[in-house]
Amino acid sequence: RSYCDGALRRCLIEGRGRWRNTHRAIFPNMSANLIDALTTRLGPNGVVTDAEALAPHLTEWRGRYAGRTPAMVMPSNTEEVVDIVKLCAASGVAITTQGGNTGLVGGQIPDGEVLL
Numbered sequence: 001r002s003y004c005d006g007a008l009r010r011c012l013i014e015g016r017g018r019w020r021n022t023h024r025a026i027f028p029n030m031s032a033n034l035i036d037a038l039t040t041r042l043g044p045n046g047v048v049t050d051a052e053a054l055a056p057h058l059t060e061w062r063g064r065y066a067g068r069t070p071a072m073v074m075p076s077n078t079e080e081v082v083d084i085v086k087l088c089a090a091s092g093v094a095i096t097t098q099g100g101n102t103g104l105v106g107g108q109i110p111d112g113e114v115l116l
Contacts, residue, residue, distance in 0.1 A: 034091045038073055038114075041083050048072040057098060057115060065106035069096070072115040081116070088114055 039047045048054060049071050059066045075081045088095050096110040 031091060034087060034093060035071055037087050038071065038084065041087065042073060042075060042080060046074050046076070046080070048074065054115075057101060058109065060103065060106055060109055061101060062104075065109045067096075067106075067109035067111050069110040069113060069115045075116070084114075084116060 035047065035049065054069060054072055057072055058068060073084050075084060085095065094113040095116050096108065096113040097116050098108040098110075101108055
Protein backbone atom coordinates (compact mmCIF):
# COMPACT_ATOMS: atom_id res chain seq x y z
CA ARG A 1 0.00 0.00 0.00
CA SER A 2 1.40 3.43 -0.85
CA TYR A 3 0.50 7.04 -0.19
CA CYS A 4 1.47 9.61 -2.81
CA ASP A 5 1.67 13.38 -2.58
CA GLY A 6 0.94 14.50 -6.14
CA ALA A 7 2.54 17.94 -5.72
CA LEU A 8 5.87 16.51 -4.66
CA ARG A 9 5.54 13.20 -6.53
CA ARG A 10 6.81 11.34 -3.49
CA CYS A 11 5.39 8.07 -2.27
CA LEU A 12 5.45 6.69 1.23
CA ILE A 13 5.52 2.94 0.94
CA GLU A 14 4.52 0.71 3.82
CA GLY A 15 6.94 -2.12 4.43
CA ARG A 16 10.43 -0.65 4.27
CA GLY A 17 12.93 -2.22 1.94
CA ARG A 18 10.32 -3.76 -0.32
CA TRP A 19 12.13 -2.34 -3.36
CA ARG A 20 15.40 -4.14 -2.58
CA ASN A 21 14.45 -7.26 -4.51
CA THR A 22 13.22 -5.30 -7.53
CA HIS A 23 16.24 -3.01 -7.93
CA ARG A 24 16.43 -3.26 -11.74
CA ALA A 25 12.69 -2.82 -12.24
CA ILE A 26 12.55 0.36 -10.16
CA PHE A 27 15.87 1.82 -11.35
CA PRO A 28 15.80 1.00 -15.08
CA ASN A 29 18.28 3.78 -16.02
CA MET A 30 20.80 2.67 -13.43
CA SER A 31 23.38 0.32 -14.82
CA ALA A 32 25.95 -1.74 -12.98
CA ASN A 33 28.51 0.07 -15.14
CA LEU A 34 27.62 3.40 -13.53
CA ILE A 35 27.90 1.97 -10.02
CA ASP A 36 31.26 0.45 -11.00
CA ALA A 37 32.46 3.75 -12.51
CA LEU A 38 31.43 5.69 -9.40
CA THR A 39 33.13 3.14 -7.15
CA THR A 40 36.30 3.27 -9.26
CA ARG A 41 36.36 7.06 -9.03
CA LEU A 42 35.39 7.41 -5.34
CA GLY A 43 36.74 4.18 -3.88
CA PRO A 44 34.73 1.55 -2.01
CA ASN A 45 33.92 3.93 0.87
CA GLY A 46 32.60 6.61 -1.48
CA VAL A 47 29.59 4.66 -2.79
CA VAL A 48 26.91 3.20 -0.53
CA THR A 49 24.42 0.64 -1.85
CA ASP A 50 23.62 -1.24 1.37
CA ALA A 51 19.93 -0.81 2.25
CA GLU A 52 20.54 -0.46 5.99
CA ALA A 53 23.20 2.22 5.49
CA LEU A 54 20.94 4.08 3.04
CA ALA A 55 17.83 3.98 5.24
CA PRO A 56 18.54 7.10 7.38
CA HIS A 57 19.01 9.15 4.21
CA LEU A 58 15.76 8.03 2.61
CA THR A 59 13.33 9.43 5.16
CA GLU A 60 12.77 13.08 5.94
CA TRP A 61 13.39 13.95 9.60
CA ARG A 62 9.69 14.27 10.42
CA GLY A 63 8.88 10.98 8.71
CA ARG A 64 6.51 12.62 6.20
CA TYR A 65 8.45 11.69 3.06
CA ALA A 66 10.30 8.52 2.17
CA GLY A 67 12.29 7.77 -0.94
CA ARG A 68 14.51 5.27 -2.69
CA THR A 69 17.88 5.29 -4.36
CA PRO A 70 20.17 2.73 -5.97
CA ALA A 71 23.24 4.41 -4.51
CA MET A 72 24.48 7.25 -2.33
CA VAL A 73 27.77 8.84 -3.29
CA MET A 74 29.98 10.65 -0.79
CA PRO A 75 32.61 12.79 -2.50
CA SER A 76 35.51 14.17 -0.49
CA ASN A 77 36.32 17.14 -2.73
CA THR A 78 34.89 19.28 -5.53
CA GLU A 79 36.74 17.37 -8.24
CA GLU A 80 34.90 14.21 -7.21
CA VAL A 81 31.58 16.09 -7.35
CA VAL A 82 32.38 17.18 -10.90
CA ASP A 83 33.19 13.60 -11.90
CA ILE A 84 30.00 12.26 -10.28
CA VAL A 85 27.89 14.76 -12.22
CA LYS A 86 29.69 13.90 -15.47
CA LEU A 87 29.28 10.14 -14.96
CA CYS A 88 25.59 10.42 -14.05
CA ALA A 89 24.88 12.81 -16.93
CA ALA A 90 26.60 10.50 -19.42
CA SER A 91 24.40 7.65 -18.14
CA GLY A 92 21.21 9.71 -18.12
CA VAL A 93 20.78 9.28 -14.37
CA ALA A 94 19.49 12.14 -12.23
CA ILE A 95 21.03 13.28 -8.94
CA THR A 96 19.35 14.43 -5.73
CA THR A 97 21.52 16.47 -3.38
CA GLN A 98 21.17 16.17 0.37
CA GLY A 99 22.86 18.22 3.05
CA GLY A 100 21.62 17.79 6.59
CA ASN A 101 18.32 16.18 5.53
CA THR A 102 16.47 18.98 7.34
CA GLY A 103 14.23 20.29 4.54
CA LEU A 104 10.52 20.71 5.11
CA VAL A 105 9.17 19.93 1.63
CA GLY A 106 10.87 16.61 0.87
CA GLY A 107 13.12 17.94 -1.89
CA GLN A 108 16.15 16.30 -0.30
CA ILE A 109 14.60 12.83 -0.52
CA PRO A 110 15.57 10.86 -3.64
CA ASP A 111 12.94 9.18 -5.78
CA GLY A 112 15.15 6.81 -7.75
CA GLU A 113 17.99 9.25 -8.38
CA VAL A 114 21.58 8.87 -7.19
CA LEU A 115 21.87 10.56 -3.79
CA LEU A 116 24.76 13.00 -3.45
